[in-house]
Amino acid sequence: MEYIKEAFDTNWIAPLGKNVDEFEKEFAVKVGSKSAAALSSGTAAIHLALKAAGVEKNDIVFCQSLTFSATANPIIYQNAIPVFIDSDYTTWNMCPNALEEAFEKYPEVKAVIVVHLYGLSADMDQIMEICRKHNVVVIEDAAESLGTYYKGQHTGTFGDYGIFSFNGNKIITTSGGGMLVSKNEERIAKARFWATQSRDQARHYQHSELGFNYRMSNIVAGIGRGQLKILDERVAKKKYIFDFYQRGLGNLEDVEFMPKNELDEPNYWLSSMTVMGKVRPSDIFSALEAENIESRPVWKPMHLQPYFEKYTFVGEGVSEKLFENGVCLPSDTKMTDTDLKRVVETIKELWNK
Numbered sequence: 532m533e534y535i536k537e538a539f540d541t542n543w544i545a546p547l548g549k550n551v552d553e554f555e556k557e558f559a560v561k562v563g564s565k566s567a568a569a570l571s572s573g574t575a576a577i578h579l580a581l582k583a584a585g586v587e588k589n590d591i592v593f594c595q596s597l598t599f600s601a602t603a604n605p606i607i608y609q610n611a612i613p614v615f616i617d618s619d620y621t622t623w624n625m626c627p628n629a630l631e632e633a634f635e636k637y638p639e640v641k642a643v644i645v646v647h648l649y650g651l652s653a654d655m656d657q658i659m660e661i662c663r664k665h666n667v668v669v670i671e672d673a674a675e676s677l678g679t680y681y682k683g684q685h686t687g688t689f690g691d692y693g694i695f696s697f698n699g700n701k702i703i704t705t706s707g708g709g710m711l712v713s714k715n716e717e718r719i720a721k722a723r724f725w726a727t728q729s730r731d732q733a734r735h736y737q738h739s740e741l742g743f744n745y746r747m748s749n750i751v752a753g754i755g756r757g758q759l760k761i762l763d764e765r766v767a768k769k770k771y772i773f774d775f776y777q778r779g780l781g782n783l784e785d786v787e788f789m790p791k792n793e794l795d796e797p798n799y800w801l802s803s804m805t806v807m808g809k810v811r812p813s814d815i816f817s818a819l820e821a822e823n824i825e826s827r828p829v830w831k832p833m834h835l836q837p838y839f840e841k842y843t844f845v846g847e848g849v850s851e852k853l854f855e856n857g858v859c860l861p862s863d864t865k866m867t868d869t870d871l872k873r874v875v876e877t878i879k880e881l882w883n884k
Contacts, residue, residue, distance in 0.1 A: 534753030546727070548749030554756050555710075561759060562677075562685040564693065564712035566719040569747035569755070570726055573674040573696030573709035578605035579722040579745065580692035580711060581642060584668040586611050590641040593633055595625045595653075595672075596832040597850035598646045601696075602672045603833050611641070615834040617846020621790060623853060624653035627661060629846040634665050636845065642668040647676035647686045648830070649859075650702070650769070650800035651789060655681050655689045662690075670694065674709075677702050678766040678798035687712060697751075702765050702800050702864075703758035705751045768864040769799035772871065776802050776860055779875035783882050784808055803829060805856040810881045812858045819861075822877050829857025 534550050543549065551569050559567040570576050586592060588610040594603050596615035606613045616633055619626035625645045634640065643662050645653050662669045669690030673679070676686040677695050687693025693712045697705040713719050724730075729742030747755075777788050785808030791797065806812055812828060819826045831854050834844035861874055 532757070534756045535750055538749045538753050543749045546746035546748050548752070550749045550752035550756055551747055554747070554752040554759070557756060557759055558695075558710055559712060561762070562688055562693070562695075562712060564685075564688050565714045566716040567710050567712045568719050568722045568726065569752055570709045570711060570722075570745045571747060572601075572707060572745075573672075573694050573698065574601040574605060575726070575743070575745040576694035576696075576709040576711040577602065577644070577670065577672065578608050579725055579743070580670045580694060581605055581609050581611070582725065583692065583713075583718045583722055584642045584670065586641050591637050591639060593630065593637075593640055593643040594833065595644065595646040595648075596834045596844060596846070597623065597648060597830055597853060598672065598833065599674075599830055600833065600836065600838075601674070602644055602646055603839060606644075613833070613839065613842050614640070615832070615839070615842060615844045615846075617844070617848070618648075618850045618853065619654075620849060620853075621792070622654050622795075623648050623651055623789060625658060626846060626849065627654055627657040630658060630661055633845040634661065636843075638665070640665070640667055642670055644670045644672055645690070646672040646674075647679060649789060649803055650676045650679050650798035652676065652679055652681040652686050652795045652797065654794075655686075656794075659689055668692070674698075675701065675800045676798060678762050680796040682794055683796075688714075691715065692718075697755055697758075702769065702798055703755070703762055705747070705755040705758065708747050708751050708755060765864050766798045769802075769862060770797075772862050772864075772866060773799040773802045775868070775871045776804070776875065779871075780804065780878060783879065785810070800862070802860045802862045804858055804860070805853065806858060807856055812856060814881055815858050815878055818877050818881055819874065822873065824861060824874060824877065826861060827859045829854050829859060 673687030674696035
């Protein structure tokens with residue numbers, strides 16, 4: 532509220548101002564990146580990352596299939612061609628073996644978009660080794676993984692570009708908004724230029740390139756600055772929620788929680804599990820809904836979506852199995868132990884029938 536009040540008091544109610552500048556600096560420091568551009572959404576950040584990577588009409592872009600459509604849509608904005616890559620069970624994210632297979636089929640690929648789903652890190656060592664071998668630009672969709680570390684390094688900082696989202700459902704929110712980060716300060720400066728309608732340095736309005744209205748407002752950035760201060764508290768609460776569910780439900784027959792390993796420090800943004808027995812995800816959704824508790828399936832893979840089904844998919848159907856058997860549990864940081872017990876007891880009842 533202090534940052535927002537300052538914006539009003541100084542009359543900076545615009546997509547520029549102190550909050551925007553400081554949010555970019557503070558965010559870059561938090562994740563360990565050289566530079567950052569505050570934008571209107573995570574989707575806008577992916578779009579500008581693809582543009583900065585030189586992706587153009589008919590270029591091929593590898594994209595993780597198990598994700599939200601915002602990861603894939605900007606590929607179409609650039610009139611490029613997505614090729615969807617399967618996940619593995621170890622990370623729920625891009626499968627290095629499927630990625631290698633895709634490179635064999637499409638060696639001319641221009642960029643790779645890897646996702647850190649639900650705050651779980653992809654296997655960045657293998658993925659970066661493969662991508663560097665093929666000299667391709669890597670874009671990390673870290674929209675769900677702010678506060679997640681892989682081998683002590685923040686997700687979103689391994690590739691050439693990293694993107695983050697501050698949508699209302701994310702671990703911190705500005706009500707809407709996103710951030711593009713990169714070690715390449717020149718490319719970030721160019722992204723800021725594109726995001727402000729590509730206005731040339733001239734007294735009059737002059738535009739030599741196609742521009743976009745993608746800059747974050749000074750008000751929204753003020754919210755982000757305040758939220759960034761409590762990110763670590765949010766991560767701790769998300770972990771508490773995940774551990775609570777795992778203790779309460781992890782011993783049920785045919786239940787497995789999203790993977791954890793020694794390389795990954797997740798932010799546990801959304802506690803998720805798979806059920807592979809007689810109790811199906813639909814049973815859990817219905818039981819919780821009867822108690823006025825919301826739950827959801829795991830993301831439906833992009834290669835199964837009506838709009839994207841015409842594009843190539845490389846893999847063995849792991850993402851499809853995760854979708855068929857996955858359950859995303861209520862994970863809001865405002866949840867109390869009473870709320871969590873209610874969710875656990877409602878689900879356990881299904882195994883007692």
